[in-house]
Amino acid sequence: MDLSTRYMGLALKNPLVASASPLTGNLDSIRQLEDAGAAAIVMPSLFQEEIEAGEARYHALTTAYDDSWPEAATNFPVMTAEKLAPHHYLDLVRRASAATSIPVIASLNGITDDGWIDYAKWIEQAGAQGLELNVYFIPADIAMTGHEVEQRYLDILRAVRAAVSIPVSVKLSPYFSSIGHMAVALQEAGADGLVLFNRFYQPDFDIVNLKVVTDLRLSEPNEIRLPLLWLAVLAGRVKASLAAATGVTTPDEIVKYLLAGADVVMTTSSLLRQGVGHIAVLLAGLEAWLSAREFASVGQMRGIMSQRKIKDPQAFERTNYLKILQGYRVDYTNRRG
């Protein structure tokens, strides 16, 4: 069975990628992920805040005695931001790339297009074969327009794109007015891959103690529906590679994402719940599904249920919504009151 695929120009042995999580930030578990069959890993993000905190520490160190003892600054070794901020991250990229034969994709997570972006080129120099850009931005300023939010993504992407020659993907928010238009704009700004979607961790309220609860819930399989819709709409219409990124629990979700047109399928929650070995279970399930339907390769089934390929493309649009609402049958015998 030929499970191979391509993602952002990288040749992968199968479509299953371990997305950014603590599991991909540790050499032992990276090796285990490779052994279990992961085709690539995305490292946990290096955050803009971590980089800036490192720079601020150095600035504080070198300027602490400016008023009383200006020569003190000359006692500090000349340091670049590369040497001081979280260089453990670059170390990990270096060691992970050396320790595995699968592509290591690093991840940068930030919300402005200034200084911290230099890290992109050091990450490339450290051996990463790709870079995922996560712009985890909540536009809580109600004066900000949709255009300004989109522009922020594009500016950051362009700055990173200009800094590196490795492929760059964007882990996208599902909350744009026009996902398709934004996908094309990102592609034109240099995105080689689009990751659908960034999972926004929404707070809850504790109504006993009147506190905001910020717990981290792992995903459920029913969360695939939003990315599934947009993958099916975008497949075959954009040149950028497409990654499905939420809700994989069993092989079924992988099959659905590939049918919609994903080039790769990423998973984190399933591995945190079931252990790294679950990769092998997912791959075996995918292979069994393909064999049972006499597909010889992932390539043969990819995208056959995308909007461009299915007989009824309106199944993804408003007409279908009307049918669904009008087709709902209320069970009046169950109503209380």
Ligand SMILES: Cc1cc2nc3c(=O)[nH]c(=O)nc-3n(C[C@H](O)[C@H](O)[C@H](O)COP(=O)(O)O)c2cc1C
């Ligand atoms: C504990 C944990 C840590 C994560 N760390 C990162 C991170 O550093 N950068 C990032 O882009 N996504 C991060 N994610 C998000 C995952 O990469 C993934 O996109 C998300 O969990 C949805 O995939 P899933 O449904 O397979 O869990 C993290 C998720 C979890 C659960």
